[in-house]
Amino acid sequence: MMNGGAAETPRTFVKEVKRIVIKVGTAVVTRGDGRLALGRLGALCEQIKELNYQHYEVIVVTSGAVGLGRQRLKYRQLVNSSFADLQKPQDGLDGKACAAVGQNCIMALYDTLFSQLDVTSAQLLVTDSDFRDKEFRKQLKHTIESLMSLRVVPIINENDAVSTRRAPYEDSSGIFWDNDSLAALLALELNADLLVLLSDVEGLYSGPPSDPESKLIRTYIERVHLGGITFGDKSRLGRGGMTAKVKAAVMAAKAGVPVIITSGFDPESILKVLQGDDVGTLFHRDAHLWVKTKKQVLETWRLQQGNVLEGCRHYLQKIGKRFCWT
Template structure:
């Protein structure tokens, strides 16, 4: 068995194309669609379809194409970016349609918002549609609907939708039971440091345990895109929670999907292995929720109890809240250094948490009084164990 056997045996493959793969920034192109590069990539996709594999593309690039078409420069407002997305989506799909048509394949545009994953009815309808497209051997081309959803376009937001197409691709791979997620970027994998600034940075060919990720310097992001290498690590981690292999590799190389088409001693790029223990349906939704609403910061004692003792999160271990959120929303759980240790469904709003942080559980009712129904408040855990996902338990 070759080291890239998981790539060769994958039947359903989600391929994410970053902005710097889709847009040509070289020379005087001015940020146009990278036709020659994408022609090779779509040809290889057609080869995979001919082998009986199912291909789903998650493509960035609409805002960049729209910016170029509208001759816009400088800093864009949120409304400007939405206008660019509206113009660029049409150009992006037309370019893909022409390229895939050369191989006799039909494309289908699928624009998503966070609600399409967060709402179960929306998700089931989406899944049925995508399953039908794959049955007809069409190529779904997915992007966040930036014209109506602003989450990807906002520079900073505690309330996060997809945030970038890296996370969107991980959610698609998870929800559609994909065998493999391929993230194509302008770097040939994950490095120990930024390879553009540190010539001694070493490429990591294989990641089996996410415990080592804190040692990786993954800062920085692309010129036109929103997602840096850290977002790709996050996407790979979320895919691993659902049992999906992830390959992070270069999309600007001559044959970006070569590792999927032929046996090789070692796949080019970084192969991230899925974990042996998978989450239940409810915890998978919490751990991979298409949106999270702020964060709860915990002290060292609470971190230890959550990670080592599988405890619920209590008010006495809470340092504070970040962002605005309500009860029964998914939030990130951060330690005091800012490291995300998990996610959970909170019993309290951010305003309530600021009032009860550091308290003994039995004193919460005295501080908050009555609930919305006029009854004495009985909630005690900030996040109950049944509604909590701690990443280290799953090796991620």
């Protein structure tokens, strides 16, 4: 984790990044109909392969198991239904059963994609209650460190199939409440240099992204933006949404881990982040030092203009003396 002073520019710090946590949202992993977004997931794995090749330490936190499991079980339910059954209201599927089925689906796909790229991945499932045990935290960190030393990509998810938590998930007793906050917690536990939260939009907007008046916020400044943002709906399939991402990002950034929320639909989004491109929305504990108030900007502009005018006057006086007629 970097504990130095403010960077020269908001994205300069990425040059020092070695360990990165990448959180993949449900809306990135799946399409609108709930099926896997194979192209996006393939592009993600290709980027991770490139980072692995460049000796970055990459930890992935993935969502999507519940949605994939529900889609698989619904299809099975439909295939095994008689015509008479289809006339009756269909019972809702148990979310924990969906999680158990979906976890198998999503890890099988990660394993297939990574194996085609000569990358080895590993699965770790955790629950909120696990993190109450100091020995568990210590062992989890040791296991992940060991995997990364072997250049294996750890893929982590909340074990919803056996989690004892009930909705509403976010409460004062919870250590994490969704995969965004889990990713932030892991970034802190593992001393990561950067947390990237992949979403279905380019970053944090001043209002709902569908509103043409909404503007993309490149750098989040709490004293400037807190209370001035109108959030849209939560994720179409996941538990959170942009509100959850911002809360997790603020928590991690205040503790010293920079966070960037960016689009998981861009096939090179993570590579662009690590190149220092101005993509997504940056959360950084020193961000307030990079943004001047309007008064400071005006004062700087007046000083610059004054210096230019003064320079012009000196130049004209010098020229005038040289060509002065007597």
